[in-house]
Amino acid sequence: GDSVTQMEGPVTLSEEAFLTINCTYTATGYPSLFWYVQYPGEGLQLLLKATKADDKGSNKGFEATYRKETTSFHLEKGSVQVSDSAVYFCALSIYTNAGKSTFGDGTTLTVKP
Amino acid sequence: GAGVSQTPSNKVTEKGKYVELRCDPISGHTALYWYRQSLGQGPEFLIYFQGTGAADDSGLPNDRFFAVRPEGSVSTLKIQRTERGDSAVYLCASSLAGYDTQYFGPGTRLTVL
Numbered sequence: 001g002d003s004v005t006q007m008e009g010p011v012t013l014s015e016e017a018f019l020t021i022n023c024t025y026t027a028t029g030y031p032s033l034f035w036y037v038q039y040p041g042e043g044l045q046l047l048l049k050a051t052k053a054d055d056k057g058s059n060k061g062f063e064a065t066y067r068k069e070t071t072s073f074h075l076e077k078g079s080v081q082v083s084d085s086a087v088y089f090c091a092l093s094i095y096t097n098a099g100k101s102t103f104g105d106g107t108t109l110t111v112k113p
Numbered sequence: 114g115a116g117v118s119q120t121p122s123n124k125v126t127e128k129g130k131y132v133e134l135r136c137d138p139i140s141g142h143t144a145l146y147w148y149r150q151s152l153g154q155g156p157e158f159l160i161y162f163q164g165t166g167a168a169d170d171s172g173l174p175n176d177r178f179f180a181v182r183p184e185g186s187v188s189t190l191k192i193q194r195t196e197r198g199d200s201a202v203y204l205c206a207s208s209l210a211g212y213d214t215q216y217f218g219p220g221t222r223l224t225v226l
Binding site: 004036042043044045046049089091093095100101102103104105106 | 117146148153154155156157158161169172204206212214215216217218219220
């Protein structure tokens with residue numbers, strides 16, 4: 001079946017540090033890939049997505065590139081802020097499954113001033 | 114515009130009781146999804162509606178769980194004979210159509226004592 005494996009957390013960084021959160025997947029079909037973010041006390045929000053190989057999703061300074069050859073979709077940001085402290089989820093969905101999403105277990109990021 | 118709303122936000126019940134959880138999707142969204150999120154894990158798919166019909170209920174854990182969407186808008190997730198293991202946050206998401214971007218509600222935290 002489909003699965004998503006995320007780098008285990010928690011991750012603690014100082015402000016302006018570089019962030020990478022690793023995500024790899026296995027899929028029975030050709031997936032679209034997503035990163036969601038959950039800020040404290042809030043619901044899940046879509047952060048970025050990529051729908052085909054070599055696509056780069058980007059939003060709010062975050063980027064992730066769909067790498068089919070390594071089945072990966074690592075999240076990066078060049079300079080994190082305290083406000084980026086949240087839980088980040090990697091997810092996939094398969095077109096033939098009508099968008100049913102499979103999620104990783106989440107990575108908690110804490111950014112200290 | 115209004116996002117996805119879920120009621121109640123918190124529900125505490127006793128083992129063996131029946132509960133109903135409600136989801137109001139974004140107006141005009143034909144696809145609706147239910148997920149369950151246990152502590153420290155990512156959301157786990159339960160059921161997907163396209164319009165009034167359940168297009169995929171493969172994630173429902175057993176026959177104690179049932180969901181309806183009689184008019185193609187509001188959906189209710191029903192859990193019979195609740196067990197302590199049902200304690201989790203139940204998330205609802207909607208999308209314009211299947212396989213479009215999913216927008217998540219804030220969730221209902223269910224606690225079974």
